[in-house]
Amino acid sequence: MKENAKVQGSARKKKTILSEIWSARYLYLLLLPFLAWLIVFHYVPMGDIVMAFKDYKARLGIFGSPWVGLKHFERIFVTPDAIESIKNTLSISAGRIIWEFPLPIVLAIMITEMPGTKVKKVYQTIFTFPHFLSWIVVSSIMTSLFSSTGVVNTAIAGFGMEKIQFLGNPKFFRVMLYVTENWKEVGWGAIIYMAAIAGIDPTLYEAASIDGATRLRQIWHITLSCLKPTIAIMFILKIGGIMNAGFDQIFNMRNAVVKASSQILDTYVYDITFLATPNYGFSTAVGLFKAVINFILLTIANQTVGLLTGTKMFSFRREKVKQEKPVKAKAE
Amino acid sequence: MANVKVNKKRKKWSGLEIFCTVCLTLLALAIALPFWNTIVISFTTNSAYVKHPFSLWPKEFTLDNYRNLFRNGAGLLVAYKNTIFVTLIGTLSAMATMVMAAYVFSREFPGKRFFFLASIFTMYFGGGLIPMYLLIKNMHLLNTHAAIILMSLASVYNIIIMKNGFEGVPMDLQEAAMIDGANDLKIFAQVMLPLQKPLIATFSLFTAVGLWNNWYWPMLILNKSEKTLLQLFLKTIIDSASSMSESLSTSEDLTTMIFTMGIQMASVLLVILPIMTVYPFLQKYFVKGMLVGSVKM
Numbered sequence: 001m002k003e004n005a006k007v008q009g010s011a012r013k014k015k016t017i018l019s020e021i022w023s024a025r026y027l028y029l030l031l032l033p034f035l036a037w038l039i040v041f042h043y044v045p046m047g048d049i050v051m052a053f054k055d056y057k058a059r060l061g062i063f064g065s066p067w068v069g070l071k072h073f074e075r076i077f078v079t080p081d082a083i084e085s086i087k088n089t090l091s092i093s094a095g096r097i098i099w100e101f102p103l104p105i106v107l108a109i110m111i112t113e114m115p116g117t118k119v120k121k122v123y124q125t126i127f128t129f130p131h132f133l134s135w136i137v138v139s140s141i142m143t144s145l146f147s148s149t150g151v152v153n154t155a156i157a158g159f160g161m162e163k164i165q166f167l168g169n170p171k172f173f174r175v176m177l178y179v180t181e182n183w184k185e186v187g188w189g190a191i192i193y194m195a196a197i198a199g200i201d202p203t204l205y206e207a208a209s210i211d212g213a214t215r216l217r218q219i220w221h222i223t224l225s226c227l228k229p230t231i232a233i234m235f236i237l238k239i240g241g242i243m244n245a246g247f248d249q250i251f252n253m254r255n256a257v258v259k260a261s262s263q264i265l266d267t268y269v270y271d272i273t274f275l276a277t278p279n280y281g282f283s284t285a286v287g288l289f290k291a292v293i294n295f296i297l298l299t300i301a302n303q304t305v306g307l308l309t310g311t312k313m314f315s316f317r318r319e320k321v322k323q324e325k326p327v328k329a330k331a332e
Numbered sequence: 333m334a335n336v337k338v339n340k341k342r343k344k345w346s347g348l349e350i351f352c353t354v355c356l357t358l359l360a361l362a363i364a365l366p367f368w369n370t371i372v373i374s375f376t377t378n379s380a381y382v383k384h385p386f387s388l389w390p391k392e393f394t395l396d397n398y399r400n401l402f403r404n405g406a407g408l409l410v411a412y413k414n415t416i417f418v419t420l421i422g423t424l425s426a427m428a429t430m431v432m433a434a435y436v437f438s439r440e441f442p443g444k445r446f447f448f449l450a451s452i453f454t455m456y457f458g459g460g461l462i463p464m465y466l467l468i469k470n471m472h473l474l475n476t477h478a479a480i481i482l483m484s485l486a487s488v489y490n491i492i493i494m495k496n497g498f499e500g501v502p503m504d505l506q507e508a509a510m511i512d513g514a515n516d517l518k519i520f521a522q523v524m525l526p527l528q529k530p531l532i533a534t535f536s537l538f539t540a541v542g543l544w545n546n547w548y549w550p551m552l553i554l555n556k557s558e559k560t561l562l563q564l565f566l567k568t569i570i571d572s573a574s575s576m577s578e579s580l581s582t583s584e585d586l587t588t589m590i591f592t593m594g595i596q597m598a599s600v601l602l603v604i605l606p607i608m609t610v611y612p613f614l615q616k617y618f619v620k621g622m623l624v625g626s627v628k629m
Contacts, residue, residue, distance in 0.1 A: 017442060024441035026516035031447065033435035037485045038451060045459030045467050062466075107359075114352040115345070125615045126360045132607050132618070134545035136567050140600045141366050143570075144593060146375065151369060151386040183363060188622070195623050215348050240456075248548070252567075269461055274552070280462050287460030295456055 036187040052285035065281075072285035082286065084260070085268035092177065092264060093246040099178040101238055104189030105231065109219060111190065112197050127187025135184075139252035142180050143167065167253065170261035177262070181249060196230040197223060236305050236312075240298030243290045265290050339405060341459035367608075374398070374598040378591035397594035400466055401602075403567075408602065410558060418561060421541040422481040426539050429486045431532060434494035435520050451488045454626065479553050480561075484543060490535055493624055498533040534621035537614060541607065562603050569599045 014292055021028075052072055054065040076082045107127070130138060146166040147150050153163045166172045200222065208218045247266035254262050263271075265286065273283045306312035372390050373381060380391040401408060438446055458464075464483075473479035501524060509519045525532075547563035554560060560568075561585075 020442050024439075024516075026520075027436045027439055027441045030432040030517070030520060031436040033429045034451075034486050034491070035447065037429065037482070038454065038488075039468070041464075041483060041485070042454040042458060043450075045463035046454075046457075048459055048466060050464030051462065103528075107356075110352040110356055113348055114356055115349050123356055123360045124619075125612050126364050128615065128619070129611055130363060132541050132545070133604055134547055134563050134613065136547055136563050136570070137545075137600055137604055140566065140570050140596055141370055144370065144597060145366055149382075149385065149593075154385040186359075187363070191619055191622050215346065273462060273465075278462075280466075284460060284462050287462070291457055291460065298456065329355075 002064055010330045019213060032106070049284060051281050052288045054281055056280040056284075068281070072279075072282045073289060074287060075282060076289060081263070082268060085263045085265050088262065089243055089245045089264040089266075092174070092262070093242040095174065095178060096181065096245070097238060100182055100185075101235070103182055103186045105193050105227065107186055107224060108193035108197060111194060112223075113219070115214075128191065129187075130184040133184070135248040135252045135277065138180060138184050139249070142176070142183075142253065146176065165257075168257045171259050173254075173258040173262055177246065177249060177253070180253070181246065192234070193227060193230060196227055200226045228309055232305045232309045232311040236298065236301045239301035240294055242297055275286035290306040368598055370597045373594055374601050376591075376594060378594065381556035381591065381593065397591060397598040400591075401595050401598050402488065407557065407560065407565055407568075408599070411560045411562045411601075415562040418477050418546075419478055419540050421477075422484055422543045423536055423540045425481060425541075426485050426487075427532060427536050430491050430494060430516060430535070431525070432520070433486065435498050435524055437491065439516075451470070451491070455488050456482040457595045465552060474553055475556050475559055476553075477559065480543075480546065480550055483549055484539070484546065487539075492534060492540070494528070494531060497528055497624060503526055530617075530620070531624065534617045534624070537617055538621055544607065566599050566603050570596055 017136075021240055048062055051062055052063075053067060053069060054062070055068050055071075056062065056065050060066075076086075111120060111124065114123075143150070147153070148163055148165065150169070152166070157163055164172060164175050204222050204226075205218055208222060213221070243265060245264040245266070246272075247264070250262050250267055251270070252265060254267070269283050269286050269290075272278065272286075346615040368388070370388060372387060373385075374397050375390040375393055375395070376387075377394045377396065381389075384508070437444065449595055466473060468479050468483075471479075474484070505527075506519050507525055509523050545563060546561070547567065550561045550564055551567070554564065
């Protein structure tokens with residue numbers, strides 16, 4: 001910052017704000033495409049959020065439509081489908097935190113502990129690959145494996161057991177959501193932790209082994225405790241996304257049988273907007289409700305984790321607007 | 333098995349190492365085998381599949397699934413062509429927009445804080461589905477590829493990461509150029525851009541993969557078959573195939589029946605083929621990109 005000011009101020013010591021703006025004219029020019037995009041594709045639609053407080057009539061336009069106050073929001077809490085989708089969203093997200101959040105950490109530790117550099121590289125390529133496929137692709141592959149005529153069920157039948165409707169039974173479908181998400185993302189999620197582990201001072205391990213600590217104890221006391229800040233930040237992000245329970249996955253994997261039990265807020269908004277006569281005001285209100293809760297949760301989680309571990313992802317104070325990178329946070 | 337062999341060579345393998353190797357080998361198989369299974373099914377006949385849904389090699393090798401896929405009309409080729417177009421143009425324009433913005437945010441200028449916060453705010457809060465849909469509709473961009481390209485023109489997240497990359501370049505370089513009388517445009521294009529080539533390459537990869545896999549907004553916006561993209565095409569094949577197999581499930585003659593699973597897997601394979609072929613070679617760049625910028629949200 002200071003160096004920059006020095007450069008710009010080298011010609012004249014005192015500058016008016018106008019001359020500062022003029023001297024930065026090329027910077028504004030470079031920023032222009034992005035700013036235009038930001039305004040058109042983010043801030044203009046954000047203005048349309050007023051729809052959530054209006055009875056939208058296409059004929060009257062957004063601004064001509066009458067105000068209805070919080071009517072749409074009140075409707076969320078008296079619509080059984082909406083309540084059900086909120087409950088499903090929360091329980092699926094909770095399930096994800098239990099069954100998905102810890103696995104990349106475990107995987108990262110296991111990869112670090114595994115001997116053989118070349119094999120490790122091959123494995124890592126395999127582990128991270130599914131991350132780059134869309135849920136349409138992954139769900140097709142999973143359906144081919146787990147449908148009633150698929151590989152898994154044929155194997156089960158081969159062992160003389162009864163076939164399982166993995167994707168056609170609400171109870172198993174939940175489990176399949178966790179299994180397939182892990183299959184797709186666990187390897188990619190582990191990378192961040194592996195980088196953090198690679199940044200741990202090796203003398204810590206040396207000292208511990210001189211003291212007679214077993215490898216398992218070292219993992220527990222050194223690796224895991226050094227991973228704490230990274231885990232904290234990943235956790236904040238996870239909490240901040242609790243109202244998104246994985247639209248892409250559920251949308252592509254669901255079927256008529258499991259539709260009700262896997263209806264999350266995002267799929268609910270999709271269904272009421274595109275599969276029924278849309279009520280734009282209500283749909284927008286549901287979306288806004290979701291975004292606000294996410295934002296509040298993110299803030300609470302950030303503050304709580306900050307208090308507990310001393311690592312925050314962002315701070316509202318002026319000097320720390322920049323987001324801390326987990327890797328960097330680790331190194332400090 | 334493999335580890336037992338190695339075990340003899342290297343006298344000392346701790347229990348933990350064996351445990352990790354076994355677990356990771358199983359995981360690698362669990363991730364790799366479904367892909368292999370996909371390839372095998374796509375080259376298998378229906379009757380062979382019914383007998384052996386999982387085999388390591390097609391029992392009755394056939395290209396019929398691919399023939400049937402292409403016989404369904406030019407759909408696949410159109411989708412391929414469109415996707416390549418959108419990915420190419422989309423990546424170029426998005427990278428241009430993002431690199432320029434990232435560079436600007438690495439510098440000091442009046443209003444920087446305001447613009448930066450305004451950008452970050454959109455990461456956490458947005459209008460949502462309907463306002464965005466109405467916007468596209470009001471701009472008369474329904475059923476255009478331009479809508480898809482414009483919507484993915486920038487990612488605030490990527491900009492922040494690239495900004496950090498630009499900030500890593502010592503300021504002396506820019507100062508020297510300024511003393512030589514270069515303006516900001518020149519410094520950006522001739523000093524900073526060449527230094528950031530690896531970062532730009534990495535994010536181009538991410539952007540390209542994102543566009544290749546893009547399906548949600550295309551599904552809402554592109555309803556005409558001549559505008560379809562690969563992911564949408566695949567979704568149509570999957571959806572139509574599942575309804576087709578329902579209506580055909582009464583048919584007894586397995587040999588004449590169209591093997592829907594085979595067609596599905598053939599189309600899956602064609603959709604992921606480009607990523608699958610380049611990924612092993614580019615994996616390290618993807619990982620690097622992930623680490624420069626920590627997490628993808």
